Every structure is written in structure tokens, then in C-alpha cells.
Amino acid sequence: MKRNGWVEYDHSNPLHHKVQYADPMADDTYHTCQWFRLDVSQDQTWIEGADGPCRPIHCRILHARPRRGPTDTEPRMFHDDILQIFNPKHSACNVIDQSINRLADEGLRADVRRLRVLHNEQNALLATLQCTNNQIQANQEETVLIARFLVQARATSWVGLDVIGRPHTANYVATDRRNTSPPPTPRSIPPIVASQGPSDGQFTTALGKRD
Numbered sequence: 001m002k003r004n005g006w007v008e009y010d011h012s013n014p015l016h017h018k019v020q021y022a023d024p025m026a027d028d029t030y031h032t033c034q035w036f037r038l039d040v041s042q043d044q045t046w047i048e049g050a051d052g053p054c055r056p057i058h059c060r061i062l063h064a065r066p067r068r069g070p071t072d073t074e075p076r077m078f079h080d081d082i083l084q085i086f087n088p089k090h091s092a093c094n095v096i097d098q099s100i101n102r103l104a105d106e107g108l109r110a111d112v113r114r115l116r117v118l119h120n121e122q123n124a125l126l127a128t129l130q131c132t133n134n135q136i137q138a139n140q141e142e143t144v145l146i147a148r149f150l151v152q153a154r155a156t157s158w159v160g161l162d163v164i165g166r167p168h169t170a171n172y173v174a175t176d177r178r179n180t181s182p183p184p185t186p187r188s189i190p191p192i193v194a195s196q197g198p199s200d201g202q203f204t205t206a207l208g209k210r211d
Helices: 094-102 106-152 157-166 200-207
Strands: 020-022 030-032 035-039 046-048 058-061
Touching: 094 106, 106 157
Parallel strands: none
Antiparallel strands: 020 030, 035 046, 046 058
């Protein structure tokens, strides 16, 4: 395990990070992984935990652990809700990084790194948005300019009167296709079967008026 970067978890060591996972066999029961390691290969820092070789690996995003509020002896020189010192363009960025490394808190280092990545992404998005807004503004200005020329030329009346004043013939050109009608089904007169008819009197009565 150690050859692959794993560290045996010790709950008494403040620099170690706990990785827990839910027990699939019992509700509201969690286990702590015996080993952990950090994955800093991406922009987001992950912490992985396992109970041994060939065991499932559990992971979560690593964050800085909360600390208690300032004591009476701690000088109140900074506001913890103002994070400007972690801005990647801060003038003392190198000094800030040296201090973070001396504190040796991987969670603090992970969140500061992620915050700077988000700042850079936001600046890139804002630059793209500004470029898009400039293009939209240029489009709108040219649209107004072209519309002004068309209004001064009375283009709507000019074209509209030309459309009304010219005769238009109906267009009978076919616009769609369909299969030809199928040939009619051949029909024949059904054969007449001769049979004996009524007598002469019955035939005359059948053609006469009903009573």
C-alpha cells in the first residue's frame, strides 16, 4: 500500500484525513478506511480511502477542516470572510503560498488551489462575455445604420408599390410528387343463371299497381 502512495490512517494525527463509507448491510452505519491517499492530478483535489489491497476505493473531495473562532489572545488583524489574499493575481501570492506550505494542511492547500482555478475560469468567461457583448453592440449599431438608409430611401413603399402594380400569374408548377394511381382492378359481369319465371298472370299482376 505504501509503495502506491497510501498512508495508514491515525485518528490521533491532525494531518491525517478520515475517509468514511456507508455499511451496505446496516443502516446509519459508517466505517473509516484504514488507508488514505491524495489525488492532486486534476484541478480538484480528491482524497481516496481503502481498507487494504484489492479492496474497494472510496473517494471524496478534500476540503479544509473548520477551525474554532479567534481566541482573546489572537490578534484580530484579518477578516475571515474576505479571501482577497488567495486571489491568483495578488501581489504577495508567493508569500501566501510559502505560508500555506509551512502550515502543511492539505485541505487548506486544496481549497486555495481550487479557488484560484475558479478565479481563472471566471476571468476567462468574463473576457469571452465581454467580447460577445462587443460583437452584439457592433451588430446593433450597424443594424440601425442600415435601417436608416432604407428608411431614407423609402424602400418599403418603393418595393411594396412595385409588388402591387405588377400583375401576377398563378403558379401551377407542381411542388410535390406522388405515386401514380394503381391500375383499376379488372371487373366482369357476373354470370346470369336462368330459372323458371312466374306464369303470365303472375307476371302481369306483379307489374301492376298495389292495392
